[in-house]
Amino acid sequence: MVHSFRVQGGWPTAPDGPYAWGYCFKEERGNPPDYCTPNQQWPCVPGKKYYGRGPIQITHNYNYGPAGRAIGMNLLNSPETVANDPVVSFKTAFWFWMTPQSPKPSCHDVITGTWRPSAADTAAGRVPGYGVITNIINGGIECGKGSNPQVEDRIGFYKRYCDILGVGYGNNLDCYNQRPFA
Template structure:
């Protein structure tokens, strides 16, 4: 009987470990298929490794482990889709389609400014620039500061770490994903069904679904303006990744008729 009880405990512990590790839902082969051209000669996305993604995800215990398998897979698809849009190197007639070109870029393209604004709590380090880096293209000193504090990496004083260390890079994206910034809920709470719209949200057309995540990330530019290419691109990535993960999309994928958060 003691042996049987021990076996039950070991099986239960093994099941808990599996449910807490998203590698049970997304394999390296799936990851590579999703981000199919990240290592293309015109991209810098070889930087983004599967191992770094899994390590970063496991440091945020609730990511990809909340809810049933459908919910968990949708969260993985939604995170990779939104960040793929932020880092895309795709175009309409790209090989394998535009949604096979996520995670092409590590740093903001063009000639970005320093993104330094006066902030007493998170002052800019001398000579440092806070333009977009990593999966979520984290920008501004007031985001680098709290993100670095949360993930225990001094990216306020050394923002280039986000473009040098892939695990830190993924962690900045997951920090943004998991952290509510009032009046916005966290993207995690939205995709896992934990966010309940207030009366104000309902009046603004903000309903549970993937579309609200777009509103959280860039609603002021993309939402409440009818159909537009940016939102369509975010949805295109999401649908492709859901298909690879063999999970349904859910409802309310766009934010065309949603007012941005204040």
């Protein structure tokens, strides 16, 4: 999971608007939980916490483990490296963005239009567009619950960056009526 709503940094009266100051933090703020989920393949290391770190704010041992393996580091033993080493930080972000985690497609495949929803995806309301990316990243928390501030903020940041880059938003920006991936 990735928690962008916890890393926004913006406020309603911010210069240039609330989305001009987003994605400012390299670590999840506040007092985050340890995000340790029992997992035989990616066991938690005693005393380590797997809260959101890096540009994509990866969480949980089941993300730190495979991300570390992909980049040649044991991130289960040293999850803090994701916040403290900029190269590792962006490597984990690229890993999360590019890597499908079944049954989820990769964020990259969705945004580039190469992902095609299965019949089960379509029945779950998961159709191509930015909303599916939110579902991939944080569906269990943000999706399928109707309109909510977290998704609205995520869409606001997305639109701001699209505007900066001069690209269209595409369709299906929210996941309000999508069932989360299992």
